[in-house]
Amino acid sequence: MKIGQVTLASPFVVAPMAGMTDTAFRRLVKRQGGCGLVVTEMVSSEGLVRGIDRTLEYAEYTEEERPVSIQIFGRDPATMAAAAQIVEGMGADIVDVNMGCPVAKIARHSAGCSLMRQPEHAASVIEAMALAVKIPVTVKMRAGWNDGARNAPTLARMVQDAGAAAVTIHGRTAEQSYSGLADWDLVARVASELTIPVLGSGDCIEPEQVIGRMEAGVSGVLVGRGVLRNPWILAQAADLAAGRPPRVVTLRERGQFLCDYIELLLNERVDEGEGFRHFAPRGTADGPVEIARGRDRWVINKIRALCAWYSKGLEGGSHLRTRVNSAASLAELHDIVDEFFFAVPAAV
Numbered sequence: 001m002k003i004g005q006v007t008l009a010s011p012f013v014v015a016p017m018a019g020m021t022d023t024a025f026r027r028l029v030k031r032q033g034g035c036g037l038v039v040t041e042m043v044s045s046e047g048l049v050r051g052i053d054r055t056l057e058y059a060e061y062t063e064e065e066r067p068v069s070i071q072i073f074g075r076d077p078a079t080m081a082a083a084a085q086i087v088e089g090m091g092a093d094i095v096d097v098n099m100g101c102p103v104a105k106i107a108r109h110s111a112g113c114s115l116m117r118q119p120e121h122a123a124s125v126i127e128a129m130a131l132a133v134k135i136p137v138t139v140k141m142r143a144g145w146n147d148g149a150r151n152a153p154t155l156a157r158m159v160q161d162a163g164a165a166a167v168t169i170h171g172r173t174a175e176q177s178y179s180g181l182a183d184w185d186l187v188a189r190v191a192s193e194l195t196i197p198v199l200g201s202g203d204c205i206e207p208e209q210v211i212g213r214m215e216a217g218v219s220g221v222l223v224g225r226g227v228l229r230n231p232w233i234l235a236q237a238a239d240l241a242a243g244r245p246p247r248v249v250t251l252r253e254r255g256q257f258l259c260d261y262i263e264l265l266l267n268e269r270v271d272e273g274e275g276f277r278h279f280a281p282r283g284t285a286d287g288p289v290e291i292a293r294g295r296d297r298w299v300i301n302k303i304r305a306l307c308a309w310y311s312k313g314l315e316g317g318s319h320l321r322t323r324v325n326s327a328a329s330l331a332e333l334h335d336i337v338d339e340f341f342f343a344v345p346a347a348v
């Protein structure tokens, strides 16, 4: 599959998830195989342009993750175009525009899914960006703002005409947030009407569902919460696509994933080779990139956030969640992981 000039080795994509899909997590998912593209957490276009935002690290990525799409949000065409140039300057493969975020803090600024309420303006944002950069500009939108305005088919065509190289549809409205089910019929309709690749997103928890959704005629599938529960889901979907049974993941492998994640988080920016990590440029007022940041506490919080999803479907998962949430130190966290995942015979 190709998005503009960027070739994806697999149509299965790690969906952007703020607070969850940091570079360490994306690298680990990528290592399992089957993943054709990763998308960063959303980053503010204004923050990128000013170079002074606390959230600039969301745009960071590493060479191991390529191809990489950096997702930005904002509403002003000139600022979004300038931010796209910064993303291009960072060496990212794709710049993605968030038109799906329903969170009030973002929507209040007429960014995220609010852009879907102003289709002409949304298209003008994409046009300005597409004129400003050579890398593909893509859009991730929802079905619409609410049930009375399910305008994804119209807006998708408009952004295609404005120069978008691909569109992803999460088949829920902003008002639905995450309730109900994603409308894959709508996704299929958009896919049949556009000439650029259309990808779908929503409710793929099992690898069989990822494969099943490809039959809707989409060019690719983004998996969000399913990856947080099961980071092997894309690899398992690739197994199925190749006619193999999906790989079996042992409890020990699940435990090792958590240990590897802790290790990668602890060593972020430590002894990394020149050119491995790509940073958003910072204004001088912000000083150099911070190296240590109460790292243990930060890592514990990251593992807690992941375990809220990762523990789902595991026998004794709620007990694991409770224990992880009460871990006061990394040593305690390691003990909990050891006990839960490794205190069983290796064959299990």
Ligand SMILES: Cc1cc2nc3c(=O)[nH]c(=O)nc-3n(C[C@H](O)[C@H](O)[C@H](O)COP(=O)(O)O)c2cc1C
Pocket (backbone or CB within 6 Å): 015, 016, 017, 018, 019, 020, 041, 042, 071, 098, 099, 100, 101, 140, 170, 201, 202, 203, 204, 222, 223, 224, 225, 226
């Ligand atoms: C915790 C969380 C954070 C998310 N953050 C973003 C985001 O930053 N940008 C975005 O476009 N979508 C975001 N999403 C939406 C997902 O990318 C995805 O479209 C949605 O969760 C539906 O797919 P799923 O059912 O596979 O999770 C987020 C979803 C979750 C659960």
